[in-house]
Amino acid sequence: MKITILRNNREVLDTKYEEIDTNDGIYDDVHSVRNALISLGYKVKELVVDEEIKILKKLKTDLVFNLCDDFLDPMKEAVVPLVLQQKNIKYTGSGSSSLLITANKYLAKLKFLQSNIPTPNFQLFINSNQRLRSDLKFPLIVKPNNEHGSIGITARAVVKNEEELYKRIRFIMKEKCNALVEEYIDGKEITVVLIGKKNPMVLPVSEIVFKGFENKPKIMSYEAKWVKDDFAYQQTFRKTPADITKAEEKEIIKQCKKAYKAIGCKGYGRVDLRLKNGIPYILEVNPNPDLSEDAALSNIARESGMTYNDLIKKIIDLAIKE
Ligand SMILES: Nc1ncnc2c1ncn2[C@@H]1O[C@H](COP(=O)(O)OP(=O)(O)OP(=O)(O)O)[C@@H](O)[C@H]1O
Numbered sequence: 503m504k505i506t507i508l509r510n511n512r513e514v515l516d517t518k519y520e521e522i523d524t525n526d527g528i529y530d531d532v533h534s535v536r537n538a539l540i541s542l543g544y545k546v547k548e549l550v551v552d553e554e555i556k557i558l559k560k561l562k563t564d565l566v567f568n569l570c571d572d573f574l575d576p577m578k579e580a581v582v583p584l585v586l587q588q589k590n591i592k593y594t595g596s597g598s599s600s601l602l603i604t605a606n607k608y609l610a611k612l613k614f615l616q617s618n619i620p621t622p623n624f625q626l627f628i629n630s631n632q633r634l635r636s637d638l639k640f641p642l643i644v645k646p647n648n649e650h651g652s653i654g655i656t657a658r659a660v661v662k663n664e665e666e667l668y669k670r671i672r673f674i675m676k677e678k679c680n681a682l683v684e685e686y687i688d689g690k691e692i693t694v695v696l697i698g699k700k701n702p703m704v705l706p707v708s709e710i711v712f713k714g715f716e717n718k719p720k721i722m723s724y725e726a727k728w729v730k731d732d733f734a735y736q737q738t739f740r741k742t743p744a745d746i747t748k749a750e751e752k753e754i755i756k757q758c759k760k761a762y763k764a765i766g767c768k769g770y771g772r773v774d775l776r777l778k779n780g781i782p783y784i785l786e787v788n789p790n791p792d793l794s795e796d797a798a799l800s801n802i803a804r805e806s807g808m809t810y811n812d813l814i815k816k817i818i819d820l821a822i823k824e
């Protein structure tokens with residue numbers, strides 16, 4: 503069977519906000535998946551999709567392993583499965599509408615509300631003159647509405663008063679992005695991996711432990727995720743299974759399944775949430791999350807007894823069954 507790994511050109515990315523450019527490792531997922539496919543005995547080809555996506559018109563293959571991520575225009579990511587579907591080519595991961603909804607955090611949160619899924623109270627700012635709604639209580643967190651990978655999220659994203667809030671909103675808007683303002687949930691950081699479609703398999707609930715943060719906000723900031731020599735990167739640790747009660751686990755799994763379904767995910771996905779007073783506040787659902795060998799998803803899969811190859815095989819089998 504011939505599998506084509508689809509990826510886009512990611513070097514073209516500009517560094518946004520005040521982030522340090524961490525261009526190393528940007529193709530880790532591609533390398534990990536390619537090695538796994540070869541060792542599983544598949545014939546593997548790699549195809550680079552440009553911003554135009556024209557190249558897909560000529561594509562002939564048995565299956566696409568879709569690793570497109572981080573186009574300059576986030577909407578492009580959603581076009582790829584759409585084109586593949588039109589060509590009747592099977593592909594791994596989620597379809598176009600899930601990718602489209604989650605490229606816009608505000609839209610995804612409206613979906614959660616529709617399905618009665620707990621999510622932090624929020625307000626979308628499309629200009630910096632908007633008044634803060636009186637029902638939103640400080641501390642708040644300000645995030646770019648259309649980013650991922652914690653771009654634009656540093657310790658300064660957590661704000662305690664209106665002065666800090668509007669300063670941060672203006673900061674986000676400098677990159678021509680709307681600002682999503684949410685109540686800051688001072689709770690446990692939880693990650694849940696789901697694999698499948700209608701009745702997805704849920705891997706062990708995992709948490710991130712923040713060591714020695716004292717007065718710093720305990721968040722998975724840009725630094726905590728990507729900047730290896732930063733305090734936040736070095737002092738955040740994954741713990742699987744999470745230190746939670748049976749009742750909390752049950753509620754987390756219930757809400758994560760609802761959220762995965764509300765976004766219409768298939769294949770594999772990762773839900774990020776904050777647990778406080780027994781309530782799992784869903785932050786976001788990530789369809790087609792990072793599949794590098796050392797990414798959260800792969801680590802959690804390993805904790806549940808799956809090898810990396812098992813995980814990749816499972817994702818392929820699901821795509822074939824579609
Ligand atoms: N309302 C909130 N309360 C507390 N912490 C939050 C809240 N929103 C975001 N965070 C923190 O910021 C991190 C990043 O937020 P979020 O997952 O929404 O952004 P992202 O850029 O889409 O992340 P990624 O795509 O890498 O998963 C969260 O993992 C969490 O630590």
Ligand SMILES: [Mg+2]
Nearest residue numbers: 651774785786
């Ligand atoms: Mg996240």
